[in-house]
Amino acid sequence: MAYAYLFKYIIIGDTGVGKSCLLLQFTDKRFQPVHDLTIGVEFGARMITIEGKQIKLQIWDTAGQESFRSITRSYYRGAAGALLVYDITRRDTFNHLTTWLEDARQHSNSNMVIMLIGNKSDLESRREVKKEEGEAFAQEHGLIFMETSAKTASNVEEAFINTAKEIYQKIQEGVFDINNEANGIKIGPQHAATNATLAGNQGGQQAGGGCC
């Protein structure tokens, strides 16, 4: 399917915080209560629309276990966005955020947009991390922040889409070099066709397929 841009995302965070469930909820709109351990990397993809532009999100869901860290570290490269996930019902997953953030900053490109996600917001009764704590951590480290529930789908769309909006914004501002694929952004065929239409004012539309 034609897209204007492709953004590569990576989802990181401790094991069991709901990374794979967030991805499944976003791509398939369903929730899987049984936890299958991710033992390397898995992929998902979905089209979204931002300001009338078709954007394909290519999402890399990584293993959270410590033993896979050396492998997953190599997947930061070429990501435009990262979802850093913790579990609001497990304080330790919040405490490990600093380590995750250091890892991400060290192995990714400096413009990568990072969204901090406090997942499992449906389990209010078991909450160990206050929303304000998440907000404060995000503010301190320059991240975007949201609480989500992969189970009820609350804020899941928003988390993925707001990250994309931020990346799109950075493209508009010229922060990202979109011709360098190592930044996690690819220009799609649709975009090229649109440009042709604007420039030549003729013929480009058929070539582009789905128009924005």
Place this chain on the structure above:
Amino acid sequence: MLTRVKSAVANFMGGIMAGGPGAEHGGGGASDLPLRFPYGRPEFLGLSADEVECSADHIARPILILNKETRRLPWTTGYAEVINAGKSTHNEDQASCEVLSVKKKTGVTNSTPNKNVSTKRRSSLPNGEGLQLKENSESDGISFHYWSLFDGHAGSGAAVVASKVLHHHIAEQLQEIVDILKNSAVPPPTCLGEDPESMNSSIRTLTRAASLRSSVGAPGSPSTPPTRFFTEKKISHECLIIGAIETAFREMDLQIEREKTVYNISGGCTALVVVYLLGKLYVANAGDSRAIIIRNGEVIPMSSEFTPETERQRLQYLAYMQPHLLGNEFTHFEFPRRVQRKEIGKRMLYRDFNMTGWAYKTIEEDDLKFPLIYGEGKKARVMATIGVTRGLGDHDLKVHDSNIYIKPFLSSSPEVRVYDLLQYEHGPDDVLVLATDGLWDVLLNEEVAEAVTTFLPNCDPDDPHRYTLAAQDLVMRARGVLKDRGWRISNDRLGSGDDISVYVIPLIHGNKLS
């Protein structure tokens, strides 16, 4: 009869690969031809188009593994792969893994052109379903396990086709001999169609006739049947299976050649195949992939590589016998370096097809031609073109900017080694490792063995993913980590920028099967 078998095979193969246009659609230029099979990753990984797209990331180079609960390979085999660092858009390695049952061929009289059900693909995505079927089919047939790796070059077409079809050729060959294989107590008959019963009775008749003659005292009677005194080679069942695999490789290569007229089948590929049948592993290798068994921490090589260097003498001999294959542009002699014109008349070190050592010869005009085999190690090439000397496909491959075909120098014949799985009680950490050259280019056998024997004991023996994790670990060790100066592995050595594919096959399952 032979023709009939051949056409039945052709129909059988055609039936399996349904969906493509037949010969009547063959018009048009070569570039317009349809693909035989679309490009993809191994079927058993079960990847969607989006996932294939994600996997083709030459920057992050994700290691693909079997991580879906629903997808398991037989024997809990582990598999992992990674794409190259940018040398080709696609990952040109391919793999397939199957459990197939082979049934006795139905009678010749009622065989119809498309009767291809006797060899049935039981499970393309082995997940345990196949096991139930096994009970039913075992009575009148045999089943075999199959693992394969193909490393493509100059395009992905041949590797994709081989990964989809070669096992059917093996099944087809085994089908011919299934009755003989099932009857393990009796060695394979030398000549089919000779009923052992009638042979016995004819011997009896002969004996009686002879005794009659002697008693009657009439030697040299004109009706004496001919007696056979010549010795006869004993051929084992094992040799029959090796022959079946070798024939299947050749049939696969011929099929690619035939179908190139109607399909776009690009490039060529190496092939490394393991067949488990009747208690033994048959490891067939044509190319530069490698198989090793790691048993009790020790390495047992199960294949050797076929490269311009290892096959120099075969290639030189062929060129010596058929000099026209060199197109008047190459010399079959090997010299330590290129010969210069000013050296004509001098004596220089050389070697020919009959030599492993070196000698001196007087340099002639002809010796100035480019050597048939040139370069060292991974850079050695046949006629400056190809670095691997056995495999499938490559029928159109020519020396650059010439009309000289490479194919006559390539062989589709595999070397088959046999390992008797039942002769040894294997532990959970005893494995067969198969991998394309991406792994072996940067890791020694001993390093691979060391990695596996360190890794496996740290995994839960009951973890169904333990061999997958071991395969992932091997790929990671060979790929390394991208640093400022490229992909680096341990001790700051250069990692492999090639496609890397690895199977880790546990041998402990052999214990259960006995």
